[in-house]
Amino acid sequence: MELLVVGSVALDTVETACAQRTEVLGGSASFISTAARRFAPVRLVAVVGDDFPPAHRELLAAQGIDISGLQVVPGRTFRWSGRYHQNMNCRDTLSTELGVFESFRPELDAAARQSEVLFLGNIHPALQLQVLAEAQGVRFAGLDTMNYWIEGTPELLAQVLARVDVALVNEEEARSLAGVCPLAEAAAKIRQLGPRYLVIKRGEYGALLFWEEGVLAVPALLLPDVQDPTGAGDSFAGGFMGYLAREGDFSPASLRRAMIHGTVLASCAVEDFSLGGLLRPTAAQLEQREQQLLAMLQV
């Protein structure tokens, strides 16, 4: 099945304790699409300005991502800049310049409306709702969100949650969304809002999948060298949704396997800046990480 990804394409300026990169390709849709493309056909819907470097556009297209839905409009591309602390778990956002992303209105052509699997990156819930209404072919939909929308537009977000099959949030977002602290209780409350499945991402500690009958805890791989955590959560989402699109199976058993692939792709993403870590590994190297991760779960 084809995965339709709606989100941001951005130019990221990232500073870590060891290195810095200026205006490299970033944005949720870039990471999600690149990770998902390892598994299934991907169609990207996003917006960039007329300053968007042709090389970045070519990099996405060269992977076989369908970028016919990447709108180019007059103005500046979304730019984000952040600095990571020594331990990589904390970061400060130095600047956010929305540019053309501020007036982004996703446009789905006839082909996009036929996509069977949909992932809504972290955009305004009103836009997420619009895409859900237009994407008539969708059999399974997922979303990401953030505290800005959880606090700012809770009613709209509730409408989106009522219409998706899986939500991917981090621990803080889960607690904020549910209004309770214990994670199992928060997960139950969020699932009552609509999504059959919930993924709670815990960074270097891995991720949890909640569904009607249980919980799966997948640890993160233990990496020798983390270069840049930017895009880890989106890469997780890409591996997770890409695997589901490839399988066309949305059962709990399939989602448990998807957790493994999400974790593997996230582990690749953080080993380099921008999309470098997602593009480099061979299929055999991904398979090796998958086996390494499964071994960590063998009691």
Added chain:
Amino acid sequence: MELLVVGSVALDTVETACAQRTEVLGGSASFISTAARRFAPVRLVAVVGDDFPPAHRELLAAQGIDISGLQVVPGRTFRWSGRYHQNMNCRDTLSTELGVFESFRPELDAAARQSEVLFLGNIHPALQLQVLAEAQGVRFAGLDTMNYWIEGTPELLAQVLARVDVALVNEEEARSLAGVCPLAEAAAKIRQLGPRYLVIKRGEYGALLFWEEGVLAVPALLLPDVQDPTGAGDSFAGGFMGYLAREGDFSPASLRRAMIHGTVLASCAVEDFSLGGLLRPTAAQLEQREQQLLAMLQV
């Protein structure tokens, strides 16, 4: 096999956002012994002052813990006082009064020297060394330590590490002990110092077991209500070592199972103050938690 536990017995004053308890039974040896007693015979070696309440002594004895090695000497019992922050992950130590624990010198009688399994709670490495020298019957030994000894007496600690089979430390201690940040690298360095096995405890995120051929990641159970995290790490150690003593099997397969039991006992400990959470569950309730935890690992 019998587990010999050497550590502290203390009177804890604990404050959380919701409640407070004054001079309740605590100390590493109390938690370790009580958790381990669910699995195997336990012999406790520790010291208290002549102010130690008889009821606490009886509570330990009533579980069938052999407390003939619990020295009572003139002076005050070790007292610790701490306050937990709202989220229970951070705590401030308000006061530490070592009392008679300051001049503790473990005494092993003939029976104690025959114990086959030994756990050295967090005490001065010189005392840990002395116990290791005297406990001639030991076939498998574990230790806990803390940054105070890692930074203060590294040479002595290295001597202890060279003589134990398993070390249990938290993430910060592992990084400090190894002098490197990535956990897999830190684990490899610590294992080179001696212990065949290493457990890295990660609080609410679970624990990692490292051995020659691999890594196991066990998540913590997701609890509806954490009352007091004091003693969670010691209860983990107790469940872990108690299981190993019961099985008398120190293979990687056995240590992987021990991780499950350590996690289950730690989950019980935090649901009440002092030893309450360890004492309450029935065998069936422990078994139920074990199944719940194993299900969290089923991909």
